[in-house]
Amino acid sequence: MIFNRSVYLIIFRRFAVIHHTNILAFFTSSVLINLGESMKKLIDKQKYQEALDLFNHNSTSISDVAISLALKALTCGDEDNACRIFCETKNKTPSAYGVMFKEPDSTNLVMLFNACAQLRNERALKIKNSFLNQMSKLFNSTNHVVNSFLNILIKFRDISSAENVFVQMKTKEIITCGIIMQEGKVGYVGKALNIFDHVEKPNKMIYTAMINSFGLNGMGHEAVDLYRRMPIDIHDEVTYICILNACSHSGLIDKAHSIYNNIKVKTERITTAMVDCMSRMFMFDEAQQLIDNFELSHPPGFAMYMALLSSARNHRNFILSEKVLDRMKKLFPKNKQGLIAGSVLLCNTYSSVGEDEQAKEARLKQLHQIGKNKIVGITWTAPKGEVVRFKAHDNSHPQSKEIYVEVARMSVELKENGHQYDSRWITREINDDENIESILCSHSEKLAIALNFIQQPIQNVIQVTKNLRICGDCHSAIELIAKLRQRPIIIRDANRFHHFDTSGQCSCQEHF
Ligand SMILES: [Zn+2]
Ligand SMILES: [Zn+2]
Numbered sequence: 001m002i003f004n005r006s007v008y009l010i011i012f013r014r015f016a017v018i019h020h021t022n023i024l025a026f027f028t029s030s031v032l033i034n035l036g037e038s039m040k041k042l043i044d045k046q047k048y049q050e051a052l053d054l055f056n057h058n059s060t061s062i063s064d065v066a067i068s069l070a071l072k073a074l075t076c077g078d079e080d081n082a083c084r085i086f087c088e089t090k091n092k093t094p095s096a097y098g099v100m101f102k103e104p105d106s107t108n109l110v111m112l113f114n115a116c117a118q119l120r121n122e123r124a125l126k127i128k129n130s131f132l133n134q135m136s137k138l139f140n141s142t143n144h145v146v147n148s149f150l151n152i153l154i155k156f157r158d159i160s161s162a163e164n165v166f167v168q169m170k171t172k173e174i175i176t177c178g179i180i181m182q183e184g185k186v187g188y189v190g191k192a193l194n195i196f197d198h199v200e201k202p203n204k205m206i207y208t209a210m211i212n213s214f215g216l217n218g219m220g221h222e223a224v225d226l227y228r229r230m231p232i233d234i235h236d237e238v239t240y241i242c243i244l245n246a247c248s249h250s251g252l253i254d255k256a257h258s259i260y261n262n263i264k265v266k267t268e269r270i271t272t273a274m275v276d277c278m279s280r281m282f283m284f285d286e287a288q289q290l291i292d293n294f295e296l297s298h299p300p301g302f303a304m305y306m307a308l309l310s311s312a313r314n315h316r317n318f319i320l321s322e323k324v325l326d327r328m329k330k331l332f333p334k335n336k337q338g339l340i341a342g343s344v345l346l347c348n349t350y351s352s353v354g355e356d357e358q359a360k361e362a363r364l365k366q367l368h369q370i371g372k373n374k375i376v377g378i379t380w381t382a383p384k385g386e387v388v389r390f391k392a393h394d395n396s397h398p399q400s401k402e403i404y405v406e407v408a409r410m411s412v413e414l415k416e417n418g419h420q421y422d423s424r425w426i427t428r429e430i431n432d433d434e435n436i437e438s439i440l441c442s443h444s445e446k447l448a449i450a451l452n453f454i455q456q457p458i459q460n461v462i463q464v465t466k467n468l469r470i471c472g473d474c475h476s477a478i479e480l481i482a483k484l485r486q487r488p489i490i491i492r493d494a495n496r497f498h499h500f501d502t503s504g505q506c507s508c509q510e511h512f
Contacts, residue, residue, distance in 0.1 A: 036065040043072050052081060086111055106142045113148035117155040120387045128152050132161060139168060157382050157463060166195060189217040204234040212242040216497045218507030220250025227259070241273045248277035249496055249508065268294070268301045275304045279311035284320060287311075300331045302338055309342055310469075313349045318358075321349040329369075336371055351424040363428075379444035381464040383455045390444040390451075397447075399454065406450035407441050413484050414477055425471040440473045445491060449478065458487065465492040479504050 042051035048069075055069055066089040073082035116124035131138060131149060138146055146169055153162040192213045199206055207230040214223035223246035230239070240263055247256035256277045263270060271294045278287040291304050305328045312320040325342050332338060343366035350359035379390050388397060397403060423436045430439065440446075445466055452462040470478075470493045482489045483504030491498040499507035 039065050039069060043068055048072050048076050055085060082111060086115060106145045109138075109145045110148045113145070113152050117148070117152045120155055120382075122386065124152070125156065125386055128156060128158070135165065135168070143169070156385050156387075158385060163191065189213050189219065204236060204239070207234070208236075208239045208242055211239065211246060215242055215246025215249055217499060218249055218497070218509065220246050220252045220255075223247070223250075224252065224255050224259075237267055237270060240270045244270065244273035244277055248273065248280055251281065251509065253277060253281045253283070266294075268298060269303075272301055272303045272307060276307035276311075279308050280314075282311065282315050284308065284312070284315075284317070302328070302332050302335055305331075306338070306342065306345075309345045313345045313352065316349060316352045318346070318349040318353060318355065321346045340366060340371065348424070351426070354424075377444055377466065377468045379448040379464050379466045381448040381452060381462075383452045383459055383462075388448070388451060390447040392444050392447075393442040394444065394447055397451065399451065402454050403447055403450045406454050407446055410446070410450060410453070410477075410481055411437065411441055414480055417480055417484060419477055419480055422473040422476070425473040440471075440477075443471065443474050445470060445474045446477065449481065449489065453485070453487075460488075462487055462489045463492075464489075467494060469494050470498065475506065475510075479506055 039051050039054050042048075042054065043065075051069055051072065055066065066085055070082045070085040070089070073085060112127065116127050138149055146165065150162050150165055153165065192210060196202065196206065196210045202210070207226065211223045211226050211230075214220070214226065223243060227239070227243045227246075240259070243259055244256055247253070247259070256274065260266070260270075260274045266274075271290065275287045275290055278284075278290065287308055291300075291308070294301070294304070305324055309321055309324045309328075312318075312324060325339075325346050328342050329339060343362060347359045347362050347366075350356070350362060376391055380387055381390075382388065390397070394400070421437045421440050426436065426439055430436070445464055448464040449462060452459060452464075470491055475498070478489055478491065478498075478500050481487075482500035482502055486502045488502055489500040491500070496508060501507075
């Protein structure tokens with residue numbers, strides 16, 4: 001079975017809308033080889049764009065073809081795609097690195113740094129450290145190179161080196177934007193502000209990045225002040241979303257209202273930010289009204305309903321949650337993963353009002369109607385510059401024993417200081433050998449924090465990142481731990497930053 005190029009393209013376009021595992025199931029390995037050959041021919045014939053299309057619509061396992069494509073991208077001056085293709089290619093052989101990084105010119109350095117920032121493994125750490133020792137060489141190359149190097153430092157949470165590099169940089173304006181964003185993202189808003197103040201004439205991106213940093217870190221008033229200082233003619237959709245989110249995360253509903261009313265073109269994303277803001281204030285009627293108005297002239301937006309649903313959970317309003325989820329099932333029957341996330345929120349809502357039977361029923365209904373949740377909760381932390389990941393009940397870390405001893409120690413301290421483990425946040429059956437405390441203590445964010453506490457010395461600020469939203473039990477436990485151990489803890493979850501300070505409070509003011 002040999003297809004010609006146009007047949008491949010038609011098939012791939014059609015299959016692009018289906019999950020790529022279906023593609024792999026459909027194409028036998030011999031077809032994949034044919035595909036690789038097709039890509040090779042396109043590359044040879046200088047038809048770069050068509051070869052790129054084939055790559056984009058397929059997850060090819062033929063790394064040498066992908067590497068040729070990345071090289072082709074480089075020669076076409078398409079650095080972004082070259083980096084992306086190189087990073088996405090699995091099973092890179094040492095020779096692939098050799099081909100890509102033959103001569104360390106600035107493009108190759110950027111690619112090397114981008115790959116390191118993505119991989120964040122031991123080898124990447126070594127490369128980062130070796131370049132740190134020869135910084136003067138880097139300063140002789142382009143700003144693009146220095147910027148990519150800063151990106152690795154930030155990905156490895158090496159903020160002090162990043163600051164050093166920043167201070168020595170010749171041109172700061174364009175590059176600073178990315179840095180402010182990144183600094184804000186890892187919770188160092190003060191440092192982001194220092195950098196912002198260095199920029200003589202901030203552009204749209206720099207203003208927006210700084211507003212976003214304030215917003216993510218629960219500093220809504222500062223975000224609004226800066227938004228007011230920003231020239232109106234450079235506002236865009238992203239600026240509006242960032243400022244509305246900033247208001248939302250700080251409970252500034254009046255400010256959000258006045259900003260929203262003055263926006264001329266209210267896109268789906270802007271309206272979602274406003275729905276989120278109202279829902280967080282438990283203004284559910286107004287939020288639903290806004291959704292209804294929006295849908296008079298636009299197709300429905302999934303994220304608006306999720307915003308409503310998660311606030312309904314925080315409000316423990318299961319009647320509203322049921323109503324919203326039913327509507328979501330009708331409007332978005334194909335968004336299975338989204339509907340699973342929605343059902344989990346509904347189960348949480350039932351559990352939060354002690355309706356355990358209904359929670360159980362809803363879980364069964366979800367399994368039956370939508371399927372199993374495939375997204376596993378994962379927390380990352382990098383106490384020694386090397387990224388470690390945890391799942392719930394994880395035993396894979398070499399220091400696993402010590403981690404669980406530390407978790408038990410934390411648990412004793414928590415209980416002595418009034419923490420009560422909250423079963424409402426358990427969303428699955430409890431097995432015979434488990435209890436409420438043992439399940440909640442094995443949540444991945446608690447394991448990651450315990451790992452930080454068994455390091456010598458302990459980091460001044462403990463930082464962890466989670467792919468899902470933090471659960472309510474971990475949130476209140478971590479508030480107390482930050483206070484008892486007098487150690488600030490920053491958690492970036494799927495939704496926002498939580499700065500737990502040593503007085504035992506979180507910057508989200510319980511809006512999680
Ligand atoms: Zn938890
Ligand atoms: Zn919080």
